[in-house]
Amino acid sequence: MHIIVCVKQTPAGENVSVDQNTGCIIRSGESALNPFDEFAIEEAVRVKEKTPGSKVTAVTMGPPQAEAVLREAVARGCDGGVHVCGREFAGSDTWATSYALSQAVKKLSENDPSVLVFCGKQTNDSDTGHIGPQMAQWLGWPGAAFVRKLEAVDGKSVRVQRLMEDGYDVVEMPLPAVLSVIKEINTPRIASLKGRLASKKAQFPKWSAAELGCDPAKLGLDGSPTSVVRCFTPPQRASNTVKIQGETAADKARNLSAALKEAKIL
């Protein structure tokens, strides 16, 4: 089985802030692996460890310095990586990005149907969560987002739990398939010493649009149907906090259970 994990280099830090006036991301200068992609890598590596004869390849699309996240992916247990890189990709929105990435996935899978693609849930900069589902669309493969658990996987199919607002769905699909995972899925390991050493030596092929056989019209600004009108940080959602009062701890517990019953939670 070929396991492919999509990783993106984003500004370091959990939450990226936006300049209210310009609408631009405030970049601290430091870049890092998108925090959500740590979970995608970990899950990919775990599947590899459970599946004899499988390998994990990391894919990133980004400028030359984005190669650093491929190194980190190797340090964390991936076998190798490819770098989708070139001026022709600049200015791509999520639709164009997912097209380019899906072309890379196609090239990596070379008609071998035993392919499982992992994405993170979203990024900490653009934050859309589009890429996974859009890639599935471009590829014509089944997919699932918000995956919180892999129940079973073999070379032919995968069964996952997908988080929903009111519980979770169990979804089974044949391979090849594309999954976007949430951070509840695992606890990423610390990159091992051997991984770190391998990552220093690793070489990553750079794939241009031509090598990927991309239609130039589907890339960059031309291939991006979205246009950014304005960027702003939405106001924080007001939380409806109810403080449960009571004289003693027992009173408070009684009032809490009454309130929960009234809300039909209990």
Place this chain on the structure above:
Amino acid sequence: MDYGFTQLQTEIAQLARELAEKKLKPLRAKADHDEKLPMEVVEEYRASNLFGLWLPEQYGGTGGGVTDLALAIEELSKACGGLALPIATSALGGMPAFMWATAEQREKWIPALASGEKLFAFALTEAEAGSDATALKTTAVLEGDHYVVNGSKHFISTGEVADVYTVAVTTNPKRGARGITLLLIEKGTPGFTFGKKEEKLGIRANTTYELVFQDCKVPVANRLGGEGMGLLAVQETFDYSRPGVAAQALGIAEGALNETIPYLRTRKQFGQPVSSFQAIQHKLADLATKVEAGRALVYSLTLAMDKDYLKAVENALASGASVHDELKKLKTRRWTKESAMSKLFCSDTAMEVASECINLCGGIAYMRDFPVEKYMRDAKITQIYEGTNHIQRNEIAAALIKEYAAG
């Protein structure tokens, strides 16, 4: 300070620091409270390749030496001196196994030691044989192709959890020190059971057990070196392992300071941060200076030792002889004095630093839910095991007097 570490060694320290922060800190209070070694920590060490730091790549290690090991132990001990132990004790049990093994024995035992698939432990101490290891009474009687072992060991670190025990026995009680022999005894061998689990002051995140041997059959093939070579193997092992205890002590001292200084900066009395009082500042300066002096001693020692150790390992792999035999050919094969100095100085420093950190923080540091008192409890063991500090002083003095007698 960087004492001239290789890129790999810097990487090891970085990795161990991350593990300490992300994996050990969240577990340490519970492990200390429950007096249990959480196996997920061992899993993390395995997955991170920390068991083979001092073993050759040929056996699955990363080809380093005592420096690599000490750096990892120091960084992990900053979070918890107890949780760091599986790496240190597996090295302590593994060192005589690796250094005294024949090429054939290396093939059999070392890959599992290097990967951490099997944890090793070291069993010398008995109820009647502590500082005087030569008084040990566990016997091994040769019967055909195996030994029959009877007796018991106590205070064995990582006991019960570890898979392979490097056990000092006597194969010839009449010969005293020259009758001591090392055997590798695997958990699960019939006749080998675990006795009392100790309840301890510190390093409670590590299990300390009694080992009991009753007519336990051990293959002759599990013997390290010849009969009667055990004490020499133990002494040689301590040369290489005591800097590890020193590194553990330093990590504990640094960890205590890491918890203390930020608190002193935020704690206000008399309208100002406690860290602004000169009496406090001077104490911090003295403590930090001692810690760095300890690091300078440990790492200049290990970097020097590693030159010979790595040479001997390389030669042993080429010649098929034991590492010990190759070490014998090198001039500076023994480091007893410097190694004892490193453990003596760093463990006394750790005890002083951890205890002073409580004084510096005040009453809060006496409480279990503040992370400082544990460092003092954990520091204490470094003055005791692998030879008490009295014994370290004895060894340093014996070496000194010998040097002067030789003129």
